[in-house]
Amino acid sequence: xxxxxxxxxxxxxxxxxxxxxxxxxxxxxxxxxxxxxxxxxxxxxxxxxxxxxxxxxxxxxxxxxxxxxxxxxxxxxxxxxxxxxxxxx
Numbered sequence: 586x587x588x589x590x591x592x593x594x595x596x597x598x599x600x601x602x603x604x605x606x607x608x609x610x611x612x613x614x615x616x617x618x619x620x621x622x623x624x625x626x627x628x629x630x631x632x633x634x635x636x637x638x639x640x641x642x643x644x645x646x647x648x649x650x651x652x653x654x655x656x657x658x659x660x661x662x663x664x665x666x667x668x669x670x671x672x673x674x
Contacts, residue, residue: 588654
């Protein structure tokens with residue numbers, strides 16, 4: 586199972602990868618967090634700088650539901666991406 590989610594957030598490119606061996610979070614091509622090993626759910630954390638030069642936190646939640654990988658991406662406390670929304674659309 587290989588899943589890749591690519592998100593453009595303002596001036597930044599966020600990429601999340603999940604496979605059987607690891608889960609990775611990249612921001613603008615730089616690896617920010619990695620979880621090694623198989624997991625039914627995991628969290629990844631990173632940071633980016635906004636237009637004002639302030640640092641914003643990134644949190645990614647990855648889980649398996651009905652053999653489908655789901656991904657939620659938050660910037661600060663705001664949900665900016667959800668695979669669940671895509672499935673319902």
